[in-house]
Amino acid sequence: MKKVLFTTVLFLTACAVSAQESVVKEAKSAKSDPVKAAQIIEPALVDPSTANDPETWKLAGDFQKAIYDEENMKLYLPGGQADTSKLYNSLVKMFEYYTKCDEVEQAKVKSGELKKPKLRKKLSKTLATVRPNLTNGGSDAYNSGNYANALKFFGLYVDAAENPMFEEEDAVKNDTLTPLIACYAALAANSLNDKDAVVKYATVGKSHKEEGYRALMCLAEAYGKGENPDSTQWLATIKEGTERFPSQEYFIGNLMDYYIQKGRIDDGLTEIDQVLAKNETPYFLYVKGVLQYEKKDYDAAIATFNSIIAKNSDFVAEAYSKIGDCYFFPAQVIVEENSKISMDDPKYAANEAKIKEYYEKARPNYEKAKELKPDNRQLWGQYLLNIYWKLNKAEYDALEKELTM
Template sequence: MKRVLFSMVLLLVASFTFAQEKNVKEAKSIANGVNPDFAKAEELINQALTNPETKDNAETWDVAGLIQRKRSEKEMENAYLRKPYDTLQVYNSALNMCKFYFKCDELAQIPNEKGKIKNKYRKSNSATILAERGNLINGGIQFFNLASQKEGDAANEDNKKALDFFATYIDIAINPMFEKENLLQTDTVLPQIAYYASLAAAKMEDYPSILKYAPYAQDDKEVGKYAMEFISTALKAEGDTVKWIASLKEGIQKYPEHSFFFGHLIDYYSNNNKYDEAMQFADDMLAKDPNNTFYLYVKGYLYHNMKDYDKAIEFYKKTIEVDPNYAEAYSNLGLIYCLQAQDFSEKATTDINDPKYK
C-alpha cells in the first residue's frame, strides 16, 4: 500500500513538473507568435518563475527575458507604423529583460554534474542587453523628471523607479556577462548615469545606494565633485565619522577648488575644538594656493572662533584685498569690531570721580 502511495506521489510530482515546463514552452511559443498575447505569456512564465520545479532553470529566466524583448519590439513596431504605442512599456520591458537575463546567466554559469559550464545563453543575451541600454537611460530620465513634478511619497516612488533604471545601467558594466567589453573604462556616459543614480538616491536619503553607485562618478570632470559630496554626506548620515573625515580629505585633494570638502572638514575640527589640526590644514591649503579667498577666509574664521581677534582681522582683510566683494569677510570683520568695542566699553570706567576718567 505504501509503495502504491509513494508511486502516486511521484506521479503527481512528475505531472506538476511537466505542467510547469509546459508553461515555459507555451509562454515562449506565444511570445514568438505573429499576434502574441503578452498578458497570457507573462501569466504563464510568472508561475514558472516562482515554482520550485522551474525557478532554478536558466531556460525559465531566458524565456521571461524573451517575452519582455518581444513586448518592446512590438511597441517599437507600432511606433514605426504610426500606431499608438506605449513608451513606458518599452522602458519597463528593457529593465525587466535585463534583470531576467542577469538571472538566466547566473544560473547558466553553475557547473553541471561533470563540473563543466555550458552557458548557451550568454552570447545572444549580452548582445541584446547592450542594444537596450539606451532605453534604461531614457526610462531613468523619464521617471526622474516625473518625480521632480511631485512631492512626498509620490516623488519618492518615481525616484525609486528612476534609480532602478540608472542602477541597472551601471550593473551591466560590472556584470560578468560583459567582462570583455570593459565598460567601466570604455563607456564615457557611465559616470554621468552613476551621478544621476546617486542624485535619485539622495532625494530618497537612500545612503547605501549612494555609496554603491556614486564612486563610479567620482573621477568625472563635470560631476565628480558632486558625486563625492554625496559619498561624504552618506557616510556622515550613517554615522561613520572616520570614513566621513577620510572622504572629505580625499575630496579636498581631488577637487581643491570645491569648497564643500574643506568647509565641512574645518567645521568638524572647529566644532570639536581641534583648532591646531584645523589651522594646520588651512596652512597646508594656503601653501598650495596663497590667494584662495575661501582658504584665507577660513583661517580668519578659525582665529575668530579662537578669539584671537587681531589675527582674525588680519586674514579677513587679506580676504577682502583679494576679493573686495567677499560679503562674509566684511560681515565677520564688522562683528569683531563690535565685539572689541563692547569689550572696551565694559572695561572703561564711567565714574567721573575716577582719576582715569577724562
C-alpha cells in the same frame, strides 16, 4: 498506508512539474502577443521546476525584448507615440531575465550538468546593445522624482560593468561612462536614504574627473548621518574631496568646521593656506577669516575680511558681518565682566567706555551687512539690536519693530 501516501506525493509533484511545463508551452504559443505571453510565463519564474532552467528565463527575456522592440520602433516612426513607461519597464525586465538566465546556466556548467554555456554570447551582445537606453530611463525617473526607479536603471547600467556575463563585451567592460552613471545612481540612492546603495555606487562614481565630487558628497552624507554615523569614514571622505576636488566649497567648509569643533584651528589655517595658494576665491578667504576669528586673531581676521570686500564679489555681506563680530564679541567679554563688579567700581566705568568703543566700531559693519542682505537677519539682526540698545534708544525701537514684522 505509508506507501500510498508516498505515491500520492510523487503524483502531486509530477503534476506540479507538468503544470509549469504546460505554462511554458502556453507562453510559447502566445509569443505573437508578447505582453500576454509575458504574463502567462510569470508563474514559471518562481517555480523551482522551471526557474532552474535557463531556457525559461531566456524565453521570459525574449518576450520583454519583443515588447521593448515594439515600443522602441515607435520612437523612430513619423508620428509614432511610444509608451515610454512600457518601454523602460520591459528594458529593465529584459536585463533582469537575461542576466538570470546566464546565472542559472553558469550554475549548471559549474555543477557539470552542462559542458559549456550556450546562451551567454548572444544574450550579452543583445544587452550590450540596449544598455545605453538604461540611462534614458534613469534620467526620466530621476527628473520626475521617482528615485527608486532611477536607482534601478542607473544601478543596472553600472552593475553590468562588473558582471562576468559581459567580460567579452568591450563596450561594457571598458565603458568610460560607467563612473558618471554611478554618480547619478549615488544621487538617487542618497535621495532614498539608502546608505548601502550610496556606498556601492559612490565608490565607483567618485573616480569621475568632473562629476566625482557629487559621489563623494553623497558618500560623506551617508557616513555622517543616520543612527550609526561613521566619523572616521566621514572625515576620510571629506579629506579625499578636498584633495581631488579642491575647488568644491562643500569639502573645505566641512573640513574647517571639523577643525573648529575639535579645536584644531592651526591645522585648519595651514590647510586653508595651501588651498588659497592654488585657488584664491572669496569663499576660501572667508573660511580663513573665520578660522582667524575663532583663534581670536581679530586683526588678522579683519584684514582677511577686508580683502574679500575689496574684491567686491561674493561673501561681501558676510565679511562685513564677521568684521562686526570681531568687535561685538570681545565687547561681550567685557559686558560679562561688568555684570560681576559694582557700578561704583572705577573699572566699571572704564569697561562701559570700552564696550561703547567696540560697539561703535561694530555698528557700521552690521549696518552694511543689513544694507547688502536685508533678508538675512542672522548676519546683523540681534547684534544691531543689542548695539542700538546701548547707543541709541530710538534706533533700537525702530529695529525691534522691524524684526517683529
